[in-house]
Amino acid sequence: MKISNTIKSGVVVAFLSAGMLSASAQEINLNQDNYTVPSWTRLTRLMAEMQSASQPYSINMTLNGDPTTRMAFAWFTNNSVKTGKVQIVMKADATVDDFNNPNITIDAVSADVKDLNYVTSKNGVEGIEANTKRSYTSHKALATDLKPGTTYSFRVGNEQGWSEIGHFTTASESYDKKEGFSFIYITDTQAQNDEMFDVSQKTAHAAQKMVPDAKFVLVNGDLVETSGSNNSEWEYEQWFSTMQDIWMNYPLVVAQGNHDTSSNSNFSWHFNTDNTFNTTSAVPTTMEGTVYSFVQGDALFMVINYEDYKKEGYFDALADWMRKQVEEHKDVKWRIATFHKNMFTGSKSHQSDSDGRLVREHMLPVFNELHIDVALQGHDHIYEVIGPVNNLTKTLVDGAVEEVETVVSGGVRENMTGKQGGVFNVNEGTLYFLNNSAGKKKYEPRDEQAMIDAYADHGVDNYWGLFSGKFGQTGEPTFSDVTVTADTIFVSTYTVNDGGTATLFDSFKIIKENGSTTNVSKAETSPVRIYNDSDNKQIVIKGVEPESVEVYSSNGSLAGRYTGTTIATNAMGSGLYIVKAIKGNKSYYGKVIVE
Ligand SMILES: [Fe+2]
Incomplete structure (x- = not known):
């Protein structure tokens, strides 16, 4: 049965209520193309509500360990269903009949999940009373010993009711280093009502269309909006149901965000990720399965959860775990860390955050020690290309940025730096x-002055100078197509408009090569020193003849404007000052203490 695209959401109830959703006898085609937004969201919600008491929902696959041989599954049922299994057929196009004799059947570990908050007053869902609770069964199963480079069909459930048929392909052992592999990176879908879920599902569907061969979809946290003890399971249900067709065919790699933090652990109940960190670490995470790693092709991915930053010893536990992952895979070329809460960022909403600063101060030495190449971030809902950063000095690595184009004069919301593209040598x-967010919520980028003004909060000398590529607010939700080869990581980011059309916003490359090559970068390596010569009571600028010099106090206020290469300090009060020496379109920063 295929639902006609002429059906209006109002008549769907009558049309579908005659048991058409029961079990495997009927085929419901949930192809998004059949619907206009927002009826897609409303329709799936109606379907979810009408599901028979035994039908699986919120179904997903996750990478869990070696993707050449393993695939993990998780789903919910109503609480009356107490068991579940995954059936797997070694065929790309299996039909329901093939599941009469599946190649693999795995019994799920099924657990009661009692009294989750369903909706809150914030959701404003019509027809469902706020602050109601519902109970579920969470089912999880892990397939191991799969054949590498093989496409399988699967379904989940039990004899009381099966899901539709999904598909996955294990990673190949004969990986093509030149061609590499692609994945989709989205973050902060963060929805709480129909309109917001329509935005995030549109972004994800546009990504799926643009990158149909993606090996997985990386979601960097804040899947939903409400958090804490009164978070809403309805939001997770919508997250899965509005994108269920994607999650039946693409494994997820999910990181926990602050909005996913909940004493009800909905996030952990929904995803079957590797929980080894918690069984081996001295300081486990509050939510299970939120720190894990895997190797795909030439890249080691480390999914990190910073939400437990307040626990004593937690950063050390993370560092030990990261050392172990790198040690076990030290020959893998790329080291990619992916996490929700930013270590470097530039919006008015989060650049000054004290928790972000704490994470930065604790983890930068670890990133330095382990030579982390790429950090994929979330949380700040803006687009920003930062670095490559020397993690010890918090400065841009000399000569590491090439081929960045200057396209506008900068200072505009969409492009504060005026730059785009680039090749970044890590x-x-x-x-x-950070590629902005896949959801509706957006934040505003800071300009250079605002970053200087916020120095006391973030403590980074030349924060603005770290923004080496495009930096701004896309205005629309985004996704990235990331392709990893043995030589290069290609990152292309697209905005998605109301109609679901994707438009390229920025595209850059990451390389890892010895030495710098361009004339531009050599010119940038001239040593500029700015220091306090306390014997002679003056600030000295060496290595550049500045046209003007600005001195800021540590709270960001402008203390004075000067010319020349020395500035007398006898009229200054004691304290910390940021000195900005300006020549042409370049600025050089120094931090001095006047006693
Ligand atoms: Fe967040």
Whole structure:
């Protein structure tokens, strides 16, 4: 049965209520193309509500360990269903009949999940009373010993009711280093009502269309909006149901965000990720399965959860775990850390955050020690290409940025730096990247002055100078197509408009090569020193003849404007000052203490 695209959401109830959703006898085609937004969201909600008491929902696959041989599954049922299994057929196009004799059957570990909050007053869902609770069964199963490079069909459930048929392909052992592999990176879908879920599902569907061969979809946290003890399971249900067709065919790699933090652990009940960190670490995470790693092709991915930063010893536990992952895979070329809460970022909403600063101060030495190449971030809902950063000095690595184009004069919301594109050599530093958000919520980028003004909060000398590529607010939700080869990581980011059309916003490359190559970068390596010569009571600028010099106090206020290469300090009060020496379109920063 295929639902006609002429059906209006109002008549779906009558049309579908005659048991058409029961079990495997009927085929419901949930192809998004059949619907206009927002009826897609409303329709799936109606379907979810009408599901028979035994039908699986919120179904997903996750990478869990070696993707050449393993695939993990998780789903919910109503609480009356107490068991579940995954059936797997070694065929790309299996039909329901093939599941009469599946190649693999795995019994799920099924657990009661009692009294989750369903909706809150914030959701404003019509027809469902706020602050109601519902109980579920969470089912999880892990397939191991699969054949590498093989496409399988699967379904989940039990004889009381099966899901539709999904598909996955294990990673190949004969990986093509030149061609590499692609994945989709989205973050902060963060929805709480129909309109917001329509935005995030549109982004994800546009990504799926653009990158149909993606090996997985990386979601960097804040899947939903409400958090804490009164979070809403309805939001997770919508997250899965509005994108269920994707999650039946693409494994997820999920990181926990602050909005996923909940004493009800909905996030952990929904995903079957590797929980070894918690069984081996001295300081486990509060939510299970939120720190894990895997190797795909030439890349080691480390999914990190910073939400437990307040626990004593937690950063050390993370560092030990990261050392172990790198040690076990030290020959893998790329080291990619992916996490929700930013280590470097530039919006008015989060650049000054004290928790972000704490994470930065604790984890930068670890990133330096382990030579982390790329950090994929979330949380700040803006687009930013930062670095490569020398993690010890918190400065841009000399000569590591090439081929960045200057396209506008900068200072505009969409492009504060005026730059785009670029080739970033991460040989001596980490590139920190955030692709905005896949949801509706957006934040505003800071300009250079605002970053100086916020120095006391963030403590980074020349924060603005770290923004080496495009930096701004896309205005629309985004996704990235990331392709990893043995030589290069290609990152292309697209905005998605109301109609679901994707438009390229920025595209850059990451390389890892010894030495810098361009004339531009050599010119940038001239040593500029700014220091306090206390014997002669003056600040000295060496290595550049500035046209003007600005001195800021540590709270960001402008203390004075000067010319020349020395500035008398006898009229200054004691304290910390940021000195900005300006020549042409370049600025050089120094931090001095006047006693
Ligand atoms: Fe967040």
